[in-house]
Amino acid sequence: MSNDVEERVVDEVEALKAILMDELIVRTNESGYPVAVETVVFPSTADDALQQYVCLTLVVELPSGYPDVAPVVSLRNPRGLDDSVLGRIDREAKEKCESYRGQAVIYELIELVKEHLTSSNLPSCQCAICLYGFREGDHFTKTQCYHYFHSHCLACHVTSSEKSYQEELDKLPAWQRSQHTLSPCQVLCPVCREPIQCDMNLLSSAAPPLEVENARQFELSDELRSLQRQMAALFSHQKRRGGIIDPEAEDSKLLLVTDTTEQEGDDEPPGPSLLLPPQQAFHHNSMTVSMGSSVPNRGDWRRGGRGGFRGRGSSSSHRNRHGRRHHQAAVTFR
């Protein structure tokens, strides 16, 4: 790579720094030469952040040989944008890189993204709570973390968070409850779990989202019926092989804990004995739910349903009984 080319790239990055100032992050290699730039792009709204409903992080990697070699563009952390808009921006950015081969293109890319964000400066994603889109006339809320919810849906989330907080509080012994060290209820963003501030008066006055009101009713299709038959067949197959958990039998095992000589015959699985002391077993009773009248209570497989879901003594969360955290789930949020 000639010094001349290197100098052009350094100049281009310097010019960008002058325009974007601390909004531009430049990554350099060991010798201080820029290898990538990154900036969060917002729609043009005369710098009124309240009017900015969408944003994304544009990352431009500068391969050796840039600008004669096209840079690698990636669009990260999109907010308020659905996949079709992102796909369009991505496509046009790649075209731009091709047509600007040999010339400085980073500023052009930023402008391109900005134009798109300005023209789709209304969340085109779905509300993560009701899974329906935002329509003209919908009341919606943008969180500080740039996630969107119908105000009505977010109000339900806030109410529910406050309710569970209160329930947890009620479980504490009185002396702990009266302490002022308890942190107040903090509502978290449903998508990224950042703490959010909400004006409940405003939220709770919002009407339910329009699209939800107009949604089609669900009907059981032939495809579903056929899947149901397959599942029923698998159930009977596994049941014949002794592979289905029988909650009542498991419960009685707990009661027979001293009688360890009793075997289940050929069905006894390998490994250590399943018998546990009762107190240990009750530590596991974390899924304490009363399903009420909606419990399906006929048919064979539903025995599991009754056993697993019925109320089992006083309810408390798994964390309280175990005194430790739950297993971390591998969930990727959008």
Add this chain to the structure above:
Amino acid sequence: MTALPRRIIKETQRLMQEPVPGISAVPDESNARYFHVIVTGPEDSPFEGGLFKLELFLPEDYPMSAPKVRFITKIYHPNIDRLGRICLDILKDKWSPALQIRTVLLSIQALLSAPNPDDPLANDVAELWKVNEAEAIRNAKEWTRRYAMDN
């Protein structure tokens, strides 16, 4: 019974239209809040080749509270107890209404790939998993072959 919330309808439709590989979930004929689920054992795990039946119930205030999920097929796993109950944070205090049936089932599948004996629900299984992992994995494979295989 009150009308089914639109969100449940939408999730059910999406589960059919864009199924998650290795996971199927079908609502019950008489109760659309009750799902029959099959999760296939992940590759390179002791549960590979197994078809595990689970039941999933969406409570009245879903998605504000988590679905109730339980294994129906026997499984040898340190975070799943003899009654099929699952130790998973997102099913309890880490639930968020932005999670869905599909993300919950994916997390359960991920739990099969990554058993965590340090946070056990089935103490005997977890103990063996810690002191003699090879034997625990042999047990898990044997249970899978015995109870969860299709043949």
